[in-house]
Amino acid sequence: MSLLARYLLQRRVKRYSILFVLFLGLFMFIARHTQRRNDTSISVFAEEKFPYNEGLLHSEGNSAYTFMSQKLQRVSENWDKDPIYKRIFSSVDYDYKILMHWNTSSRQDKCKWLISSLYSDPNWDNRDIFEYSKNGQYNNTFKVAAENLRIYNYCFLNGNINPLQFFDDLSIPFTDAYDFQKRMVIFLRKTSSDDEAYLYPLIKNVRNGEIIAKPPTKLSPREYNSNFMGHWKRESKGKGITLTIAPGDIKLLRSLFKVLQRQGNEYPVQIIQKGGEMTPKMESLIKKYALETEQDVYIIDLAPILDPAFAIQRITKFQNKWFASMFNTFEEALLLDADVVLYTEPEHFFKMKGYQDTGLLLWRDRELTALETPDRCAALAPHLEPSVEEYSLLGTRQKYRLTESSLKIHNEPEARTLYEYFHKKIVTIIDSGVVVYNKRQKLHALMTAEYFHISRKFAGCVYGDKEYFEFGAFAAGEDYHIEKDKASAIGSIEYHSAKDKYYICSAQMGHADENNNLLWSNGGLMNCKANSAADDFNENPKYFKAKYGDVKTLEAHYSKPIDIQGFIIPDISKHNWIQYPECKRYVYCAFVADPPVDSNTGKLVRFSRKNRQIYKDIASVWFEGTSYS
Numbered sequence: 001m002s003l004l005a006r007y008l009l010q011r012r013v014k015r016y017s018i019l020f021v022l023f024l025g026l027f028m029f030i031a032r033h034t035q036r037r038n039d040t041s042i043s044v045f046a047e048e049k050f051p052y053n054e055g056l057l058h059s060e061g062n063s064a065y066t067f068m069s070q071k072l073q074r075v076s077e078n079w080d081k082d083p084i085y086k087r088i089f090s091s092v093d094y095d096y097k098i099l100m101h102w103n104t105s106s107r108q109d110k111c112k113w114l115i116s117s118l119y120s121d122p123n124w125d126n127r128d129i130f131e132y133s134k135n136g137q138y139n140n141t142f143k144v145a146a147e148n149l150r151i152y153n154y155c156f157l158n159g160n161i162n163p164l165q166f167f168d169d170l171s172i173p174f175t176d177a178y179d180f181q182k183r184m185v186i187f188l189r190k191t192s193s194d195d196e197a198y199l200y201p202l203i204k205n206v207r208n209g210e211i212i213a214k215p216p217t218k219l220s221p222r223e224y225n226s227n228f229m230g231h232w233k234r235e236s237k238g239k240g241i242t243l244t245i246a247p248g249d250i251k252l253l254r255s256l257f258k259v260l261q262r263q264g265n266e267y268p269v270q271i272i273q274k275g276g277e278m279t280p281k282m283e284s285l286i287k288k289y290a291l292e293t294e295q296d297v298y299i300i301d302l303a304p305i306l307d308p309a310f311a312i313q314r315i316t317k318f319q320n321k322w323f324a325s326m327f328n329t330f331e332e333a334l335l336l337d338a339d340v341v342l343y344t345e346p347e348h349f350f351k352m353k354g355y356q357d358t359g360l361l362l363w364r365d366r367e368l369t370a371l372e373t374p375d376r377c378a379a380l381a382p383h384l385e386p387s388v389e390e391y392s393l394l395g396t397r398q399k400y401r402l403t404e405s406s407l408k409i410h411n412e413p414e415a416r417t418l419y420e421y422f423h424k425k426i427v428t429i430i431d432s433g434v435v436v437y438n439k440r441q442k443l444h445a446l447m448t449a450e451y452f453h454i455s456r457k458f459a460g461c462v463y464g465d466k467e468y469f470e471f472g473a474f475a476a477g478e479d480y481h482i483e484k485d486k487a488s489a490i491g492s493i494e495y496h497s498a499k500d501k502y503y504i505c506s507a508q509m510g511h512a513d514e515n516n517n518l519l520w521s522n523g524g525l526m527n528c529k530a531n532s533a534a535d536d537f538n539e540n541p542k543y544f545k546a547k548y549g550d551v552k553t554l555e556a557h558y559s560k561p562i563d564i565q566g567f568i569i570p571d572i573s574k575h576n577w578i579q580y581p582e583c584k585r586y587v588y589c590a591f592v593a594d595p596p597v598d599s600n601t602g603k604l605v606r607f608s609r610k611n612r613q614i615y616k617d618i619a620s621v622w623f624e625g626t627s628y629s
Contacts, residue, residue, distance in 0.1 A: 055401075056388045057383070059147070060387075065393060067120040069389040110393075110394075111151075112169075114154075126186045145451050153444040154394065163181070178191050178226060191225040191226075198215055201300050201305050207291060232443075238330055240332075242335050243272070249339070252339055254292075255621075255626055257293035259618060263346065269296065269298070270297075273301055275306065305327075319465075322449065334350070337432075337522055343520060344519055349519075359478075360473055360479070362432070363482065363487065364431060368427075368588075398474055399479065428466075433521075434511075441478070442478055452472060488509065489504040489506045491564060501591045507529070508522065527558050527583070528587075558583065565607060575602070
């Protein structure tokens with residue numbers, strides 16, 4: 001063969017080899033793309049036999065998922081229409097490949113598109129939950145804020161992506177990591193790359209006065225502040241007790257500390273305040289109570305980290321509990337109301353199976369059928385669930401489907417409480433006097449619950465903070481456990497001869513374990529913790545005069561300790577809870593047959609002499625705390 005012929009043959013072989021490689025790559029790309037498009041990705045509960053995404057709502061027009069879904073659809077449609085040479089060249093485009101192979105892309109790559117999609121509305125802000133509408137047009141800000149928080153959790157709380165580097169790479173001209181944080185975490189103080197101080201609360205040991213004002217980190221303020229919630233979550237360590245206290249309830253702390261001392265508590269106690277409400281006199285009393293009861297007590301002042309306007313306008317009354325839940329320093333926390341009484345050592349709560357299994361343990365409320373979930377609140381059920389688009393893109397799923405009729409057939413308390421609220425319209429389902437949780441696992445759920453609480457759409461749907469603990473965890477897609485029994489009335493057991501029933505009337509709710517031993521109660525241990533005798537008498541003089549005679553007799557009754565003889569959980573199909581005018585109408589009576597008849601599932605427990613003495617001793621310790629001036 002001549003030299004020229006050999007040369008021409010080699011060129012031909014080389015040319016065909018290149019074409020072969022290109023077509024082989026194209027074939028593999030098409031095969032992979034076709035597989036992605038045809039993958040239905042259906043999740044099914046084994047006992048329910050229906051696709052999880054059946055009946056989910058579509059995302060709203062201002063949702064990042066709407067933009068993302070439209071983008072993916074356009075890419076898919078263009079792929080089907082484009083000539084082969086365009087498909088070949090587009091296949092080497094990195095961003096294009098992420099979209100074409102979304103299910104197998106990395107978290108970093110997915111977050112790049114999700115955050116970019118969020119900024120498709122350059123004015124997005126989770127503060128929209130304060131409003132009913134935006135720019136005169138209806139937007140489901142309630143649902144979108146929950147979606148945004150799930151994206152935030154996916155990328156920066158659980159995802160551990162560095163927001164500084166991330167936003168530098170993202171190159172959106174009008175934003176950065178600090179702008180993103182302020183729009184997403186609406187209660188935080190605004191920060192910037194120029195700040196020289198750390199975003200960090202003041203943590204004061206009340207017994208020795210020592211103050212911690214900066215985080216245990218080697219990061220610069222610029223780095224630390226850009227992802228404060230992520231760093232705060234990862235720094236959480238140890239176990240402890242956390243609470244918030246209103247100025248008018250400060251003296252309840254002495255009773256609480258005395259009971260903790262009696263129970264052998266060795267955990268630190270952190271009292272969280274938004275800033276400004278802790279007077280020197282209050283702090284002096286807390287120190288005195290801590291020294292007297294040998295409790296390791298800290299005050300955490302959140303003023304350095306909170307947006308001042310938000311703190312003044314939004315953090316009022318029950319709102320304070322969310323900040324006590326989020327901004328203690330513990331990994332595992334026991335969140336208490338100040339009027340709670342513990343009948344076992346604090347360590348027991350962290351050992352309970354429901355907490356060990358899920359990282360969040362809750363208890364049920366009284367089942368008050370006289371109070372109804374408003375229709376507009378029950379109608380929000382589908383908006384707590386992920387959209388069709390979110391489920392398709394991230395596979396987001398929750399413990400149950402609120403809008404499926406199959407929710408009714410579940411017997412576990414987590415399903416029953418949701419069914420009772422959204423379908424049976426029983427508004428009282430959770431008692432949050434004690435909440436046991438792992439903050440590293442559930443910070444996202446706590447943030448979601450706080451947003452629901454301040455949302456204009458959920459306004460008036462819940463009394464205080466209680467049910468939001470479940471709704472926040474549910475919407476965040478987090479697991480949680482609720483103890484089986486509903487709250488009980490605790491106190492002295494009386495007999496109603498006309499009704500042939502036993503009853504307990506009490507301002508306290510009790511919660512027992514599976515062996516009927518009391519774990520905790522709320523409402524203190526007086527017949528009435530509120531100093532309301534005169535007000536109550538004046539409001540309903542005929543009732544109180546007939547029953548007590550005069551105000552002094554009523555005051556004496558209110559100030560007496562309750563006698564814990566047992567507890568009653570009524571069967572509300574037979575006997576509803578009955579509310580009485582005493583103690584600002586906080587007194588409820590529970591009735592039950594003894595022994596319960598076959599058709600009555602109510603529960604009456606009479607405590608043993610030994611247990612009655614234990615509870616009497618605890619009540620004596622708690623009551624001793626009330627005598628301190």
